[in-house]
Amino acid sequence: MLAHNHHPVPLWQEYALLEMTTIPIPHEWKRPNFKWKRLKWSKLWMLMDSDKGQANLAELFRLGEGGLAVICGRPSENLFVIDCDTRETLAAMRYELWKRGIIAPVVLSSRGGHIYLRSREGAVKSIAAGTVPSLEVQGDGALVVLPPTRHKSGIVYQWDGQMPRHIPTVSIEEIDFLVDTKGQMVQLQTATSERRLHDDTRRYLLHGRQMPEGQRNQALFDASRDYAYVGKDFSHATIDLLPIAIASGLCESEASATIASAFAGKRPEAEKTSTGMTARLEAFMDGAKWEGRTGKTDKAIFAALIERRRMDSYQRTEGNFRASYRELMTIARINGWRTVRRAIERLKLYGYIEAVGQDKETSASLYRFTEMVIAAGAFFQVQNVHTKQQGALRSSYCGHFAQLSESQALGKTGLAILQAIRIVPTPQRPDTIAASFGIHRTTASRHLKRLHSLGLLIIHPNGAYSAATTSASHEAEICRQTGAYKSDIERQIRFDMERAQFALMPVLEYLFVKNQRKQEATKS
Numbered sequence: 001m002l003a004h005n006h007h008p009v010p011l012w013q014e015y016a017l018l019e020m021t022t023i024p025i026p027h028e029w030k031r032p033n034f035k036w037k038r039l040k041w042s043k044l045w046m047l048m049d050s051d052k053g054q055a056n057l058a059e060l061f062r063l064g065e066g067g068l069a070v071i072c073g074r075p076s077e078n079l080f081v082i083d084c085d086t087r088e089t090l091a092a093m094r095y096e097l098w099k100r101g102i103i104a105p106v107v108l109s110s111r112g113g114h115i116y117l118r119s120r121e122g123a124v125k126s127i128a129a130g131t132v133p134s135l136e137v138q139g140d141g142a143l144v145v146l147p148p149t150r151h152k153s154g155i156v157y158q159w160d161g162q163m164p165r166h167i168p169t170v171s172i173e174e175i176d177f178l179v180d181t182k183g184q185m186v187q188l189q190t191a192t193s194e195r196r197l198h199d200d201t202r203r204y205l206l207h208g209r210q211m212p213e214g215q216r217n218q219a220l221f222d223a224s225r226d227y228a229y230v231g232k233d234f235s236h237a238t239i240d241l242l243p244i245a246i247a248s249g250l251c252e253s254e255a256s257a258t259i260a261s262a263f264a265g266k267r268p269e270a271e272k273t274s275t276g277m278t279a280r281l282e283a284f285m286d287g288a289k290w291e292g293r294t295g296k297t298d299k300a301i302f303a304a305l306i307e308r309r310r311m312d313s314y315q316r317t318e319g320n321f322r323a324s325y326r327e328l329m330t331i332a333r334i335n336g337w338r339t340v341r342r343a344i345e346r347l348k349l350y351g352y353i354e355a356v357g358q359d360k361e362t363s364a365s366l367y368r369f370t371e372m373v374i375a376a377g378a379f380f381q382v383q384n385v386h387t388k389q390q391g392a393l394r395s396s397y398c399g400h401f402a403q404l405s406e407s408q409a410l411g412k413t414g415l416a417i418l419q420a421i422r423i424v425p426t427p428q429r430p431d432t433i434a435a436s437f438g439i440h441r442t443t444a445s446r447h448l449k450r451l452h453s454l455g456l457l458i459i460h461p462n463g464a465y466s467a468a469t470t471s472a473s474h475e476a477e478i479c480r481q482t483g484a485y486k487s488d489i490e491r492q493i494r495f496d497m498e499r500a501q502f503a504l505m506p507v508l509e510y511l512f513v514k515n516q517r518k519q520e521a522t523k524s
Helices: 011-017 037-041 044-049 051-063 089-099 199-210 216-229 234-248 252-263 274-286 295-315 323-331 339-351 371-383 406-412 412-423 430-437 441-453 474-480 486-523
Strands: 022-026 068-070 079-084 106-108 113-119 125-131 135-136 143-146 354-358 367-370 456-457 465-467
Touching: 011 022, 011 044, 011 051, 011 068, 022 143, 037 486, 044 125, 044 486, 051 406, 051 486, 068 135, 079 089, 079 274, 089 113, 135 339, 216 234, 216 252, 234 252, 234 367, 234 412, 234 441, 252 412, 252 430, 274 295, 274 371, 295 323, 295 339, 323 339, 406 412, 412 430, 412 441, 412 465, 430 441, 430 456, 441 456, 441 465
Parallel strands: none
Antiparallel strands: 022 068, 068 143, 079 113, 079 135, 106 113, 125 135, 354 367, 456 465
16 A cells, blocks of 8 residues: 655545545535445555556546545445434544543534444444434445535535544444443444354254264364354354254263364364265365466365265265255355355366256255266376366456455464454463363464464463454554465455456446536537
């Protein structure tokens, strides 16, 4: 991102420096006069890092009509706004934040004001007007008017003080002072917090105690992985699932280790050694070249299909197996059924799989791996060579974007330990953490010391650990410092820029034609 300097720059550039996706709106409006919804998924501010991107952004605001608005949530690095309808409510919210050591920038509106914050846990879901008296929360995908836009009353939106140079990042648990009309506390939620548990997980919660021997560990692992997918943390999974697993006959240490391994992204112990058809398919997956922008996604879905075949083969014939989009999303840890659907279509196009019908009970699709894949997998088992088959198709636009994740920098076990410590209010000792994850105390201590060295944990005099307050920029810098995943970070930045450029071009074309027609009408 460009650094701040002392040369005067347009306001839209100042907002880009704050990593805010800003778009033009007419004065006295609260929405743009063009189709803007495709920009809800684009980080336009990243285009400032290239000359062509800067030129396109300058053209966007030149063709706009003077006002500005920001898209909250993911396009603006998890920005959310507390929109206060009165000055009294604004003063009360600022006081509550001040008591918690949070000083946030504020925009003064015609009646109240807007408080700008960022969420550490991810994009925040909006809270509609009427839930909390005299305010609403503008979250993921919402538009908020920025200075110097003019309100229809004639008053101009303005910052309370100077233009900010930083927007603080907070935990949603710190915003614990919102109360609804019935006097109940309203807790902020992330935009992904309402994903529904898979039907298999819901059945496990009801009937898991009767799970037969031989299926108990796998069923617990799948339910734990589904908990992680829908956004529930390790503590919730342990509270809900551990008693069921123990009642089914698993010992506590084995069940705890299974839950921990699911949150760490590991396979159950019984699955480490693959034989027969599964081994051939995994050999093909390891031997194929998964290249291009969608290669990582295609490989993840291929692996998920292998897993679904292994889980479903006991009740199928001729190599057929059931695989719904939701099941594949859960196994591959991919958000978005459309991403899964496109990957399935590509795998069919390559000749890796074929669709063979639908399951009558669930209406999920039935698939089969092709003979080519099975034969090639057997060959790779013997020869241990790489195929020249192109394993991914480059789409004409950005179909997949690498995700920057703390797990890449901290390791999956390290991240799981960090998440577990963050949700527990009291400091945790290394032996307690080791027992809860089913790992050796030395291993737990090694991860804890590394997390402490990176500034993510605080160590107390008694040797216990608690979570440190961090910002999104701090965590991103940790990912960069590790160096091992530098290429992933660079790929993510490149894809985000390409995606923003792809989303922006139709908007520019529309505004250009509209502006041209306006000029022609004026001349005539």
